[in-house]
Amino acid sequence: MRDYDSVESLLAAEECTSLHIECSTAVSEQIREAVRVRYGSRRCAFMLCDDQGFERETVRSYLVLFARIAGQGHSAVEKAVAHFGLADMVERKLKGCTKAERTLVDLARVSLAEPEVCFCERPLFDLGAEARRAVLTWMAERVEHGTIFITTAEPLREAMLMPGIAFWYEDGWFMAAEVSEEDSEPEVGDVFLGDEVRVCKIPAKTEGATLLLDPKDIDFVESMNKANYVSVRGNLYQTALTMDDLEGELVRFGFFRCHRSYIVNVQKVAKVERYTRNSFNLTLNDVAESSIPLAKGRADELRKQFGW
Numbered sequence: 158m159r160d161y162d163s164v165e166s167l168l169a170a171e172e173c174t175s176l177h178i179e180c181s182t183a184v185s186e187q188i189r190e191a192v193r194v195r196y197g198s199r200r201c202a203f204m205l206c207d208d209q210g211f212e213r214e215t216v217r218s219y220l221v222l223f224a225r226i227a228g229q230g231h232s233a234v235e236k237a238v239a240h241f242g243l244a245d246m247v248e249r250k251l252k253g254c255t256k257a258e259r260t261l262v263d264l265a266r267v268s269l270a271e272p273e274v275c276f277c278e279r280p281l282f283d284l285g286a287e288a289r290r291a292v293l294t295w296m297a298e299r300v301e302h303g304t305i306f307i308t309t310a311e312p313l314r315e316a317m318l319m320p321g322i323a324f325w326y327e328d329g330w331f332m333a334a335e336v337s338e339e340d341s342e343p344e345v346g347d348v349f350l351g352d353e354v355r356v357c358k359i360p361a362k363t364e365g366a367t368l369l370l371d372p373k374d375i376d377f378v379e380s381m382n383k384a385n386y387v388s389v390r391g392n393l394y395q396t397a398l399t400m401d402d403l404e405g406e407l408v409r410f411g412f413f414r415c416h417r418s419y420i421v422n423v424q425k426v427a428k429v430e431r432y433t434r435n436s437f438n439l440t441l442n443d444v445a446e447s448s449i450p451l452a453k454g455r456a457d458e459l460r461k462q463f464g465w
Contacts, residue, residue, distance in 0.1 A: 175306040175321025185309035202272035212252035237265040286446040297432035361394035372410040378420040
């Protein structure tokens with residue numbers, strides 16, 4: 158586990174690695190300035206949540222402007238428009254774009270620079286499944302070409318989807334999420350081998366009450382910031398059960414430990430995607446079209462166990 162007591166020590170130790178950090182807006186600003194200082198001599202690009210300039214420009218004119226600045230031609234603009242799904246809005250003015258649409262436009266703008274270092278605040282915020290796929294595949298491609306990404310303010314689950322190392326910030330420390338791909342083989346006792354009937358309810362807390370959740374209503378379970386949460390219809394409920402306890406209870410109901418920090422209801426999986434050799438994603442058909450990381454070491458087991 159790699160933990161750091163300052164953003165400077167984090168950037169110094171992980172200088173050649175993409176970093177994705179769950180943190181507050183204030184900490185994000187500190188990280189942004191540290192990136193400017195450390196990587197100022199390299200070709201950098203920045204995408205900030207509060208970018209509001211050029212609102213009178215259309216999507217096309219905005220991208221053409223930055224393509225010229227980057228020394229790119231018309232073909233680069235068309236490629237960015239196609240990749241980020243902007244074809245239907247190229248003549249729309251930026252002030253008429255939704256927040257999610259503006260995020261895609263700004264990422265398309267950043268892509269035109271082909272940066273060596275790219276800082277992004279909440280690059281996946283409020284994006285649907287297809288838009289997330291476009292962003293993640295672009296990131297994976299750029300990482301293959303040597304780009305270093307520093308992203309901030311995304312929830313840890315989103316941070317884990319991006320290529321690199323995920324961290325969360327707490328009490329002055331940047332703490333690495335557990336991303337070990339060496340998942341242990343399940344013991345025989347962990348696998349449902351019979352047809353016995355068993356009642357199962359997962360206890361979770363909300364506003365002073367204890368909920369008893371039916372497994373079929375659970376979309377996924379996630380462990381973050383030293384606590385475990387159950388997701389039901391887009392809401393997260395904290396549970397006192399450990400991830401091992403939850404896995405033991407839920408495996409017989411079609412759940413799979415897809416990552417050290419995630420257990421997913423396989424019935425809710427709508428799509429399995431692979432962005433690079435080491436980057437996998439499960440898109441669910443829940444209300445939020447949630448994206449869940451699939452650890453490299455678990456991909457083959459998932460395919461074999463469910464015949465995919």
